[in-house]
Amino acid sequence: MTTRTTHTARATADAAEAADTALLRLDAATVRFGARTALDAVDLDVAEHEIVSVLGPSGSGKSTLLRAVAGLTALDDGRVLLGGADQRDVPAHRRGVGLMFQDHQLFPQRDVGGNVGFGPRMHKAPREQRQRRVAELLDLVGLPDAQTRAVATLSGGEQQRVALARALAPEPRLLMLDEPLGQLDRSLRERLVVELRQLFGRLGTTVLAVTHDQGEAFALADRVVLMREGRIAQSGTPLEVWQHPADEFVARFLGFDAIADAVVAGGTAVTDWGRLPVPAGTPDGPCRLLVRPTGVLLSAEGALRCEVIARTFRGGHVAVRLRPERGPLLEAECALRAAPREGATVGVDFDPEDVVVLPG
Numbered sequence: 177m178t179t180r181t182t183h184t185a186r187a188t189a190d191a192a193e194a195a196d197t198a199l200l201r202l203d204a205a206t207v208r209f210g211a212r213t214a215l216d217a218v219d220l221d222v223a224e225h226e227i228v229s230v231l232g233p234s235g236s237g238k239s240t241l242l243r244a245v246a247g248l249t250a251l252d253d254g255r256v257l258l259g260g261a262d263q264r265d266v267p268a269h270r271r272g273v274g275l276m277f278q279d280h281q282l283f284p285q286r287d288v289g290g291n292v293g294f295g296p297r298m299h300k301a302p303r304e305q306r307q308r309r310v311a312e313l314l315d316l317v318g319l320p321d322a323q324t325r326a327v328a329t330l331s332g333g334e335q336q337r338v339a340l341a342r343a344l345a346p347e348p349r350l351l352m353l354d355e356p357l358g359q360l361d362r363s364l365r366e367r368l369v370v371e372l373r374q375l376f377g378r379l380g381t382t383v384l385a386v387t388h389d390q391g392e393a394f395a396l397a398d399r400v401v402l403m404r405e406g407r408i409a410q411s412g413t414p415l416e417v418w419q420h421p422a423d424e425f426v427a428r429f430l431g432f433d434a435i436a437d438a439v440v441a442g443g444t445a446v447t448d449w450g451r452l453p454v455p456a457g458t459p460d461g462p463c464r465l466l467v468r469p470t471g472v473l474l475s476a477e478g479a480l481r482c483e484v485i486a487r488t489f490r491g492g493h494v495a496v497r498l499r500p501e502r503g504p505l506l507e508a509e510c511a512l513r514a515a516p517r518e519g520a521t522v523g524v525d526f527d528p529e530d531v532v533v534l535p536g
């Protein structure tokens with residue numbers, strides 16, 4: 177009895193602590209547009225200093241979630257809490273959240289300094305303090321000499337940095353980014369996303385970011401939230417989500433398409449591809465099974481014969497698309513020099529480390 181009471185007391189204390197450390201909490205947050213439920217009883221906590229990326233297909237409710245937190249879209253049900261306080265009656269401009277949208281609409285008639293200093297000016301910060309803040313932020317985003325430049329003379333990447341500095345200037349307790357790097361080319365995005373993560377880490381900024389781009393979300397975030405039809409399909413660290421997709425939808429969204437029906441018995445799965453080893457501890461019974469490209473091993477002796485139907489150069493490796501003699505298509509990841517030619521017949525073995533049983 178004593179133990180039970182102690183456990184209950186600890187659980188209550190843990191729950192109370194979790195509630196305290198959540199800077200943002202969505203509690204069954206629901207938004208409807210006519211018959212369509214864009215946000216469907218979503219529960220989500222974002223801790224102070226945490227960077228969370230919201231990811232999902234078009235129309236899954238990502239922007240609606242952001243807009244509801246910002247106070248730009250009203251909830252039909254549920255609550256948004258910031259620092260523990262219900263935001264129901266708090267207008268957008270009093271929520272203390274910073275917003276940076278895809279098209280980063282800078283004020284074209286103001287110079288860079290005027291854009292970055294806009295928020296602090298609205299908050300009536302003294303001129304000297306404002307100027308210091310603008311200089312600091314431009315330094316942070318790597319544009320120390322841009323104060324007096326006209327917005328029209330900036331490159332896309334530079335505009336993006338100015339927009340970021342502007343969003344950070346009023347020191348929001350929560351910074352929300354909607355497709356922050358959406359319009360930039362891939363190499364610039366890959367560079368900026370690393371810089372952003374470092375910058376947020378240094379500043380201790382709490383961030384909720386929405387993106388279509390899986391690579392961007394995984395590179396930026398401490399935690400990834402994957403949405404489907406207004407609900408959260410999975411929430412976890414990038415590694416957790418990558419290693420253990422919650423279901424087939426998540427797996428396919430991440431680009432894993434080699435998925436087949438299987439029946440597991442005694443550490444082996446029977447599939448159309450043949451018998452595959454499964455990770456230790458996998459329960460017996462029917463399931464859906466995924467093989468990651470790194471688990472598809474090409475070898476002359478491989479039991480499953482496959483035809484190479486495509487090769488895609490992916491920088492450090494070649495993605496080799498395979499049509500097996502039976503079962504769904506497979507993909508293998510090959511070193512540049514080892515990749516077989518299109519039309520070749522190869523044998524395939526499977527590495528149990530990369531065989532994932534999808535929860536039903």
Ligand SMILES: Nc1ncnc2c1ncn2[C@@H]1O[C@H](COP(=O)(O)OP(=O)(O)OP(=O)(O)O)[C@@H](O)[C@H]1O
Pocket residue numbers: 209212213214232233234235236237238239240241388
């Ligand atoms: N103002 C609105 N009026 C009616 N329906 C809306 C409105 N805003 C969003 N929706 C609908 O709600 C659903 C969720 O939209 P939302 O913009 O949140 O999705 P999203 O995941 O951000 O999509 P995308 O990646 O395409 O921007 C969609 O079906 C959309 O059509």
